[in-house]
Amino acid sequence: MISIELENFNIRQIMGSGQCFRMNEADADCFTVIAGKKYVEVRQKGQVVDFDCSQEDFLFFWIPYFDLDADYNRYIQAVNPRDSYLCAAAHHGQGIRILRQDLWEMLISFLISQQNNIRRIRRCIENICTQYGERIILPDGREYYGFPKPLALAAASEEDLRACNLGYRAKYVHQAALAVADGQIDLSEIRSMSYKKAREALMEIYGVGGKVADCICLFALHQLDAFPVDTHIRQVLDQHYKRGFPNRRYKGMRGVMQQYIFYYELTGIPSGDK
Structure with a gap:
């Protein structure tokens, strides 16, 4: 069992962000993750996260997989403070990380x-x-x-x-x-x-x-300028970014912003407010 304290990491938010499909909630505090042939159970209480796996798997597989070496606070701090919508989305989904998958x-x-x-x-x-x-x-x-x-x-x-x-x-x-x-x-x-x-x-x-x-x-490729546009994202662009998403401002992190938006649309806004 590996126990560490992590900022900007929320396993429940990651599971619900649409990135991966082999992550499941086993009970109130435990999530199972299968990636390729690897398996781990993750428990989280606040910022304390337990990974039930070997030290070797944690160091060489799960740290890269969950992008644990990256500082996600810098992405949140990069959000334009005058963009109230994106500020709210980033705050709501601040535990999301972009997974490095196969x-x-x-x-x-x-x-x-x-x-x-x-x-x-x-x-x-x-x-x-x-x-x-x-x-x-x-x-x-x-x-x-x-x-x-x-x-x-x-x-x-x-x-x-x-x-x-x-x-x-x-x-x-x-x-x-x-x-x-x-x-x-x-x-x-x-x-x-x-x-x-x-x-x-x-x-x-x-x-x-x-x-x-x-x-x-x-x-999969962790190319953070990728910005997938589905119906949820298209509606946000039409409503909040009529002149287009500010790609230049968020160069190198557009995909992180997309995830904040996507997760916010799925879980953060009451349906009557959309």
């Missing part, structure tokens, strides 16, 4: 996310993990499933994937898995690209549009 997992996850709600996305991803991921047994006998490898999903048919409740997205997932498995898509090459080039490369993949590409750039 590119392959995010590609498949956000292909599945299209025209889908978070609860159903979680269920679809859990279905493919249970069906095609590696079964892993914890020391106490509990089990979970790692995220499927490209070859495992490539071996599944489109019909098999539809049986996992993917719907029309099964075709996107099937084609992506085949392309990655046979080398048509080189994920290591995409990892080394700039934001602009990575976005363009991702949009060449069947089923990936601009919003999905931006989500992958932000949540």
